[in-house]
Amino acid sequence: MNSETLTITDNRTGKKYEIPIRDGAINANDLRQIRVSEDDFGLMSYDPAFMNTASCQSKITYIDGDIGILRYRGYPIEQLAEKSTYLETAYLILYGELPTKAQLDEWSRNVTHHSILHENIKKFIDGFHYDAHPMGMLVSAVGALSTFYTDAKNIFDPGSRTKQTHRLIAKMPTLAGFAYRHSVGMPYSYPDNDLSYTGNFLNMMFKMTELKYKPNPVIEKALDVLFILHADHEQNCSTNAMRGVGSSHVDPYCAVAAAAAALYGPLHGGANEAVLRMLMQIGSKDKVPEFIKQVKEGHGKVMLMGFGHRVYKNYDPRAKIIKQVADNVFAVTGRNPLLDIALELERIALEDDYFIKRKLYPNVDFYSGLIYQSIGLAMDMFPVLFAIPRTSGWIAQWEEMLLDAEQKIARPRQVYKGAGKRDYVPIAMRK
């Protein structure tokens, strides 16, 4: 018998089945042959929230959550954070290899020269209410780009995909900057091609009346590292949305809008905002033990935001890097007073049985909000700051899905638990 197989005995029928194991997984479709009768649909696997289902094969990002490893295309996140730049990392994620000098120059030039938005997009953003959330504006505006670039529909044309990739990576910071300026009632600041990717983003956020905006190099570098850390994270909720929506062969702007919408939620990209609100609500270091008590007694109702992860059952490697970045930023901006509360929360939680037993460690969001706040980035902007760098990961995953011969339109099965057949009752006869 082939040892790379799984033998299943169906106790309902006494029949035995041998199912191949490939790359540590069985193919769920192989279960369909397991039936009790000819008209039986066949056995399915039931897996709400995809707790143990691989939906694709991927060569982009590797995570070992038990020991806290994250690699893009094989390169450890620690090395990329120390030595790379966001644009170089985005190239690596998209194309599989680190670029040569010439490739990086061309890539940077292409991204830089696509950062301007059509003036009508500005009018579109003007139309939002004065207190609209910047993430809501970003989700809508990136979807609206689909109406400006109708060539994006040619998703199987590699040239068109490359063009939309440049446009999306280039225009997300501009959309984000415009959304922010609209939300605070400031005139839009246009892209400056002389600046780096993150320097230019800071320019579109913070430029006032000066003729030329000069980003602080420490802040610019810190933001670049944060962008590297957020560039991809394999099959998370928003990437799954990108792949799922993209599998209908819609254009990438609509698929990115769907992914960004998924990222908006407080359990995903909204978590760092929730961390900051939690820290402000706790208020001081001496109130931390009381808050931890509430979390433990709340059994899932009061969460320690920024802790826990579906995949990491160890310290999130990104959180470690972010802690170092925080020190560099606070040296420039002054120490964020909420940091002491965060450090105390971490110290107590990591010693507490409740968190140890459940393997709850700080995730990427635990400290990132503190940095963003110190830089002067409003809390509403936090999910937006996640969406900008994650766009490279979304596009890489979308393209991998499109070119994967095993992929089809995403369409899960269900276990139906509703009413059996019944006859329509006219309204006058209903009780």
Ligand code: ACO
């Ligand atoms: N605080 C307190 N308890 C927690 C926390 C937390 N942050 N996270 C999980 N738990 C508890 C759960 O209540 C559960 O306890 P139980 O076994 O007694 O029922 C146990 O730990 C397991 O948690 P699950 O909810 O099953 O873990 P899951 O993998 O489904 O959830 C998630 C992961 C959503 C990230 C969760 O840990 C959470 O909500 N954390 C806070 C929000 C957050 O920080 N999100 C950012 C994630 S990183 C990112 O998206 C970039």
